Amino acid sequence: FLKSWFVSWLPRGFRGNRGGAVTTPKTAHAEEEPGRGKRRRVVARETRLQQEEEGASSEPETRPRPPPATPATAEEPAATAAGAEARAQLAINIRRMLAVEAERRGRIAERIGVQAEGPILTLEDTFCDIDDGSAKSQVARKVALGVSQSIVEKRIRVCSGFVIRWNDSTSIGTILTSAALVRPPCGDDVRVEVFLPSGDISICQISMVDFHHNIALVEVTSNFKLQEAVILKYIIDKGDVLALGRSYEGGLLMCSRGEISNRASIFECSELLVSSCEITMAGTGGPLVNYNGHVVGINFFEENQTPFLSMAIVFKCLEHHQIFGRIIRPWIGFWFTSIQMVPLSHLEHIYRKFSDVDNGLYISNVAEGSPADIAGICQGDILMKCGGKFLSTAPEFGAILMDKCKETMEEYDQETNGDFSAKRITVEIVIKRENDGSTIEKTISAGLIEEFNYNR
Structure with a gap:
């Protein structure tokens, strides 16, 4: 068997034609053993005779014959050219896709203010600009240290927060932070850890979330009393302030100084004000305090400035949650901003018609079919009063609306058993018309909504 296999796999050059003798190369072993070459010739002759009897070719059955070459035709150059053209078009499409992806990434990087070659801002980045040795920084350092025992840090997503309530009988502290901590895609089984001022890390429970105002409450049990922050429950729209926070890694106290400014935020919540403090993402949910150490708002992260929600609005939300769960x-259906925050290029157009208007809310858009649209409110109108009170900032209008909701809910609570979806509130406002500058009173019948929050 081995001899037959050896002969059948000899190269073509060593084989004879059909009917001829099979030729094998002479080796040193063949010269030393003459009988061995004779045996090979006998085997080769027997193999050849067997193949001729079976009508097979000189190729063995175990080695298939390659297919005959296809003769060249005139269509081959055309097919080759078509294939080359398809490959070139594919390369062009791939380059276009890569260019589109690069442009998309560039737009995202530009929007968040991060250059491709610059440092990447992470959740754990810290901030502090009160160590320059100036007289103002020395005052800021004392204020920060005085408030520091109320400031905590939370994770899985990293946010700062501060203690707003302590219960001596249960040893449970209530912490105010940002709803970004549990914003989707977090599920119901989210776990929140709190880094306390003592250095301890505790597991806490989420008790309330409001996604519209981007605030959340968490409750934590502590073996020692947590210091409550001193909070101002009215709107502060000017003055020097400090943005505080605490890093999760190491629990470092962070502080940035600035002032409340007439700027607009990129976020959709109209009640937000802005300070010139510059924080990192780790400072989201931390307190904004004045130089008396009183908390005036809760901070959110934005590049080059810090939007904050006034504690006056925060406590309206907490009051709703405590009374009604x-x-x-109300859904009114128009978007507004303080005239003091309107860009100069657009403010010129407003002053041509309202030269005597220094305060009020500029209505930038009205939803078609909304309660405001039905009441005749138009884009470009100036909202001057609500409920008999003059308006100068957006939080003032938001606070009035929430008080109106509270009154309405207290009236309907008994008869509706907590279902307010079919009830409406009436809002009395005074506006200046954009088209002729006239001052008129309007009544808006608004519905009640609650889809921006959930409670546990």
């Missing part, structure tokens, strides 16, 4: 707002 939910936070309900």
Whole structure:
């Protein structure tokens, strides 16, 4: 068997034609053993005779014959050219896709203010600009240290927060932070850890979330009393302030100084004000305090400035949650901003018609079919009063609306058993018309909504 296999796999050059003798190369072993070459010739002759009897070719059955070459035709050059053209078009498409992806990434990087070659801002980045040795920084350092025992840090997503309530009988502290901590895609089984001022890390429970105002409450049990922050429950729209926070890694106290400014935020919540403090993402949910150490708002991260929600609005939300177990707002259907925050290029157009208007809310858009649209409110109108009170900032209008909701809910609570979806509130406002500058009174019948929050 081995001899037959050896002969059948000899190269073509060593084989004879059909009917001829099979030729094998002479080796040193063949010269030393003459009988061995004779045996090979006998085997080769027997193999050849067997193949001729079976009508097979000189190729063995175990080695298939390659297919005959296809003769060249005139269509081959055309097919080759078509294939080359398809490959070139594919390369062009791939380059276009890569260019589109690079442009998309560039737009995202530009929007968040991060250059491709610059440092990447992470959740754990810290901030502090009160160590320059100036007289103002020395005052800021004392204020920060005085408030520091109320400031905590939370994770899985990293946010700062501060203690707003302590219960001596249960040893449970209530912490105010940002709803970004549990914003989707977090599920119901989210776990929140709190880094306390003592250095301890505790597991806490989420008790309330309001996604519209981006605030959340968490409760934590502590073996020692947590210091409550001193909070101002009215709107502060000017003055020097400090943005505080605490890093999760190491629990470092962070502080940035600035002032409340007439700027607009990129976020959709109209009640937000802005300070010139510059924080990192780790400072989201931390307190904004004045130089008396009183908390005036809760901070959110934005590049080059810090939007904050006034504690006056925060406590309206907490009051709703405590009384009704939910936070309900009216849907009026227009977007507004303080005239003091309108860009100069657009403010010129407003002053041509309202030269005597220094305060009020500029209505930038009205939803078609909304309660405001039905009441005749138009884009470009100036909202001057609500409920008999003059308006100068957006939080003032938001606070009035939430008080109106509270009154309405207290009236309907008994008869509706907590279902306010079919009830409406009446809002009395005074506006200046954009088209002729006239001052008129309007009544808006608004519905109640609560889809921006959930409670546990």
